[in-house]
Amino acid sequence: MQIQPQHASYEQIRDTAARLEEQGVDVLFNWDHFYPLYGEPDGLHFESWTMLAALAEQTSRVEIGALANCNSYRNANLQADMARTIDHISAKGGQGRFIFGTGSGWFERDYDEYGYGFGTVGTRLAALAANLPVIRERWTKLNPPPTRHIPILIGGGGEKKTLRIVAQHADIWHSYSDPATLERKLGILAGHGRAVGRDVSEVEISTEIGKRGIAEVEELHALGTTLFTIATTGPDYDTAGVADWLAWRDEKNSATRV
Template identity: 40%
Template sequence: MRLSIWPGAGQPYGELVAAARHAGETGWDGVYVADHFMPNAGGVRLPDDPVLECGSLLAALGALVPRVRIGALVYGITYRHPAVLANMAATVDHITDGRFILGVGAGWQVNEHEQYGIELPPVKQRLDRFVEALRVLRGLLTQPTTTLDGEYYQLTDAYCEPKPVQDPLPILIGGSGEKRMLRIVAEHADAWNTWGRPDLIAHKMAVLDGHCAAVGRDPRSILRSAQALTVVDGPLPENMPMPVIGGSPGALADTIAQYRAIGLDELIVPDGFLGTGADRLKAMDTILGIVRG
C-alpha cells in the first residue's frame, strides 16, 4: 500500500516544503496539496487564515522534491477551466519528469465561490459540466487536437503542447456520491479518492466495482486512495465532521491493517494533527514505520 502526505496549504511555505522534503527523503510515496483559496468557514474571511495557491505549490514541490509523486486533491473544475488546467498539468508533469497526478473534482466549497463571484451550480448541472471537463482534459492531454461542441465547453481544433511526459497522464477523481459520481469514476478515472475509515471505504469500493461492471471496465484498473485525519499519539478530537483514525501507534496500526485488508492502494495522511516542526517529522516517521512494517 502506498503512503502519501497531505501538508495543509494554510501553513507557511517553508514548513510545507519541509514536510514534503522529509517525505521524499524517508520513503513516502507521494505529496498532495488541496485546491482551495480559503478555509471552509461559511463565507467568513479572517485575517489570520492565509492559504497558499495549489497550482503554484505543485510546480514548486515538483521542482524541489525528487522521487515522490506530486498531485492535487483536487482541482475544482468550477474555477479551473479544463483547457487551462490541461496546460498547467502538462507543464507540471514536465517539471516532475513524469511524477504528476492530475486530481480533479466537480467543486463544492460555498464560501470561496460566493466571495469570488464564481457560480456554484446545482449538483446535477455541476456533474454534467464535470463530465464535459473530463472529456476536454483527456482530449487535450492525449490527442493532437480536440474539438468539442458541448453545453459548457466549446473547443475547435484545440491543442495542448507539449504533451505530458506520462502517456497517459493519470487523472484522479475525488468524490463519493454513489449514484452519479462513482459512475463517472468508473467511466473516466485512472484513480479515485475520498475520505473515510476502512468500513466506509470498503462499501464505496464495492459500489465502484458495480459501476465498473456495468460499463465494462476492469475495476483493478482504477487505483483507490483514501484519507482520514490522523492522530499518532494523543486523544482523538471530538465532534469532527471528517473521519479520524489513530490515537495511539497501536490503534493506528490496527486501522492501517484494515485499509490494507480491503485492498486500498494508497493511504493519504493529512498533517493537521501531526504537530509542527520536529514533532511532525517524528510523527511522519512513526506512520511510515507502521505502514512499512
C-alpha cells in the same frame, strides 16, 4: 502526505515538503482552495497550482498533486495544459511525477469570493463529467505531450454520480471511508464499472488514515486500499507519526515481494 497550504508561510510549506521527501513519503498533495478550511477563516493561505509547479521543481522523487483540484475554477483545456506543464517540470530527465487529482468542488466561499457560480451538487458533478474527456483529449493534442499517462485521481464518495465518474475516468479513487463503508462502495463502483464496460479492479484505492488505528487501517488494506494519505496543517506541520506509518508501508511491501 497532504500539506494543507493554510496558516503557514510558503517557506514553512517548502521546508515541510523537503523534510517529507527526505523521510521517504511517496506522494505530496496540497488542496485547491482560496481560504483556510478550518481555523482562522481569513488566515494565511496559498494557491494550489502555482505551488505544485514550485514543488515539482523543488522535489526529485515524490509524486505531487492536489487532493483535490476544483474543476469549477478553471477551463478544462487550461487544466490539461497546466497539468502537462507540471508533468514536464517534475520529469527532470525521466517520467513526470504529477497526479491530476480532481473533484467537482464544494467550498462555497471560494466560489462567492472569486466570482464563480456555485450551482448545485448535480450541476458541479455534471461539469466534472463533461470536462474530464476534454482534458484527456487535450493531452493528446499538446506539443510536447505529457511525459506519461497522467494518473487521474477523483475524490468523493457519491454513489450515483461520483462513483460512476470514477468508473469511467479514474486511475485512483480517493475517499475518507471506514472499512464497512468502503466495502459497500467498492461493490457499487464495480456495478458502475459493469455498466460502462470497464474492469474497475485497475482503479487504485486511496483512503485517508486520519485518526484511524492500525487495526482499522489493516482492514482498509485488506479491502484493497494501496494509497494511504495523512494530512498535516500549518503553521507547525506536525509529522511526528509519519515514520511509524512508513515503517508499516515498508513491512507490507516487503511481504508482497516475498
